[in-house]
Amino acid sequence: MHGSSWTDIGAALGVTRQAVQQRFHAPHKRYSPEAMTDDLREAMAHVKRAAVQHRNNYIGTEHLLWGLTAEGNSATRLLQAAGISPETVHQSVGTRLSMGASQAAERIAWTPYSRKAIDIAEARSQQHGSEHIDCDDLLIGLAQVGRGVAAAVLSDAGFDLSTLDDASTDSL
Template identity: 80%
Template sequence: MPLPDLDDLIAEVDRTCATAHRADGQEQPDWLALLTAAAQISGQLQALADDLVEDYVEHCRMHGCSWTDVGAALGVTRQAVQQRFHAPHKRYSPETMTEDLRKAMAHVKRAAVQNRNNYIGTEHLLWGLTVEDNSATRLLRDVGVEPETVHHSVATRLSMGASQAAERIAWTPYSRKAIALAESRSEGGGGDLIDCDDLLVGLAQVGRGAAATVLADAGFDLADVVAF
């Protein structure tokens, strides 16, 4: 797949910017409008590039690569790569979560520890969310999806690892995205704390990873969530 060159990107800026062409009697195009359009496209490309790298970091970690190996592959130190990819921002502490989500997160960590995994993936998050009755399981039922079916299905995605260092459990990039999306949903709804249904929707919004696949296979459609 050929990557776009500079001429392609300039043409895209001209195409997307309504003021790129001179109006009658105007000698110059609106350069500030063109700059704004160029910055927007640049941001989209950067976000896509970051997603590409995060996707492969997640796969490397899940297949046993150390942080030192990942850092070497990216040309940075182990400390630098851990700081970027290791865990969600510290603001996602228990104090930012409802009591139900705190309970679910305890199940999440238990799933990782019992399976000797050195990471918390989206499959761990979805498994933990569907252990007990909470706003996530109620939302699933509201849209016609049985939480028990989701729980049993995602359980098959949990694989036994070889890690024994529970304190070193890291969040995968998809999991970090899910909790960030959950926070945005909570704030958008006027909530002060992230709840279980926020994280469930965040997992679906990520669109990739084990949890998103299980939810899609179970018939969980984000379009149905709008009414709830």
């Protein structure tokens, strides 16, 4: 729909103009790599790779969870502390990544749930006195959003924020 208005795109998709604009809104500039730990930057490389390989033109919560569980980091340690295998979560979310119909763009849009998870992660990192968002912050953000593929995978795996104590999350 190159050259079409937001209204035309919304009509073609059966949604409102506002829904189209919200769905394909890029994350705020404050989520630059400088605001992230090295581990989270590495996880984000996996996130983008998953979106591109699956020909998705968006980054959903499933991409974020897949990237977080691709390598060992504070998110995988938090899962292990909760008695959950990061590898099992990674495989489960991998089966839910769908193949898109178009080539992913260089700049891939974030879904509203993904943006909300990043907002929660940023607030959590600030609350704990850190200047950088880490992988465990984003994992907790995905769980707190409570919607989307990542929340479903985490819930199915038995990840329950109410059972985590401050010691297990602060020690990461």
